[in-house]
Amino acid sequence: MNILVTGGAGFIGSHIVDAYIQEGHRVVILDNLSTGKREQVHPDAAFYALDLMDPKIKDIFEQENIEAINHHAAQISVTQSVANPAFDAEINIVGSLKLLQLAATHKVSKFIFASTGGALYGEQDYYPANEEHPTNPMSPYGIAKLTVERYLNYYRENFNIQPAILRYSNVYGPRQDPHGEAGVVAIFCKQLLKDQQPVIFGDGEQTRDFVSVFDVVNANLKALSENCTGTYNVGTGEETSVNIIAASLIKASGKVLSPQHNPPRMGEQRRSSIDYGKFNRDHDWKPVEPLDEGLKNTFDFFAQPSPAQANLK
Numbered sequence: 001m002n003i004l005v006t007g008g009a010g011f012i013g014s015h016i017v018d019a020y021i022q023e024g025h026r027v028v029i030l031d032n033l034s035t036g037k038r039e040q041v042h043p044d045a046a047f048y049a050l051d052l053m054d055p056k057i058k059d060i061f062e063q064e065n066i067e068a069i070n071h072h073a074a075q076i077s078v079t080q081s082v083a084n085p086a087f088d089a090e091i092n093i094v095g096s097l098k099l100l101q102l103a104a105t106h107k108v109s110k111f112i113f114a115s116t117g118g119a120l121y122g123e124q125d126y127y128p129a130n131e132e133h134p135t136n137p138m139s140p141y142g143i144a145k146l147t148v149e150r151y152l153n154y155y156r157e158n159f160n161i162q163p164a165i166l167r168y169s170n171v172y173g174p175r176q177d178p179h180g181e182a183g184v185v186a187i188f189c190k191q192l193l194k195d196q197q198p199v200i201f202g203d204g205e206q207t208r209d210f211v212s213v214f215d216v217v218n219a220n221l222k223a224l225s226e227n228c229t230g231t232y233n234v235g236t237g238e239e240t241s242v243n244i245i246a247a248s249l250i251k252a253s254g255k256v257l258s259p260q261h262n263p264p265r266m267g268e269q270r271r272s273s274i275d276y277g278k279f280n281r282d283h284d285w286k287p288v289e290p291l292d293e294g295l296k297n298t299f300d301f302f303a304q305p306s307p308a309q310a311n312l313k
């Protein structure tokens with residue numbers, strides 16, 4: 001298959017590209033390298049350094065015989081979405097819509113969309129949240145993801161688009177950008193490698209559902225199959241506190257450091273976990289990477305000197 005992966009130079013997208021190429025697909029990457037990295041672009045992929053808003057994107061559809069779209073490019077910072085909701089909406093809503101419209105025009109029906117669990121469900125009524133849980137996004141970022149999900153349903157009804165909407169929990173693993181304000185695992189790795197205490201905001205008992213990027217890649221392999229359409233949570237169903245993440249990474253680093261607690265961040269969600277039962281029943285997906293092992297592997301990745309690690313300095 002010829003697959004267009006947007007955001008394919010980024011953290012999750014680059015791992016998906018690796019797996020698709022490994023499976024024998026031809027991959028075309030669209031990425032403006034705003035947070036993605038040139039060295040993460042797979043050498044066997046065709047690469048277009050374009051912004052989602054660039055009208056030249058239509059050339060990709062005219063030249064590359066695209067048969068499936070995997071849409072991971074996004075403005076991913078919740079804080080940035082609060083500071084500049086119009087910019088967030090421009091990239092995450094309008095940019096997605098432009099892609100959808102091109103998909104409809106060029107009759108590309110398979111459309112995989114990277115959505116979010118935590119930011120969509122908000123403070124949950126029950127744990128873990130299944131796909132039926134009410135959506136209550138508390139940030140422009142979450143509102144934008146939900147809006148695109150609704151557009152996808154509109155395009156499914158009217159333009160024969162077959163969407164596979166994957167609602168991720170907190171994805172962690174090698175290549176995550178340690179400079180963002182999200183991605184606590186990457187941030188702690190970076191602090192530990194600089195012999196700094198991991199900084200925890202608040203008491204550290206806030207929980208998240210941490211899923212390995214390699215399990216997320218498997219979800220994207222399943223999502224490619226023709227019969228995989230609909231909305232699916234991609235998480236572990238487990239809640240893990242930030243204190244436990246810090247302790248596990250300190251252990252992995254072998255350093256004698258303890259976390260530093262800073263004042264809590266305003267409006268930070270207290271707990272989050274999502275139920276992957278539907279994806280498991282329909283497509284036999286389940287997370288397999290044990291958290292401790294995944295955290296250790298992630299720390300080891302960041303500890304290795306490589307071009308991709310130049311940004312740690």
Ligand SMILES: NC(=O)c1ccc[n+]([C@@H]2O[C@H](COP(=O)([O-])OP(=O)(O)OC[C@H]3O[C@@H](n4cnc5c(N)ncnc54)[C@H](O)[C@@H]3O)[C@@H](O)[C@H]2O)c1
Pocket residue numbers: 006007008009010011012013030031032033034035036037050051052053071072073074075076091095114115116117167168169170171172177
């Ligand atoms: N990391 C997580 O825990 C998580 C959780 C839920 C959903 N997601 C979603 O998964 C997707 C990938 O996230 P990630 O964590 O890999 O982040 P990332 O920042 O590493 O990847 C995003 C990629 O999109 C590119 N990009 C950004 N704006 C663009 C634009 N206007 N035009 C073209 N390319 C652009 C960036 O350069 C980057 O390569 C995003 O849609 C994000 O919302 C991530």
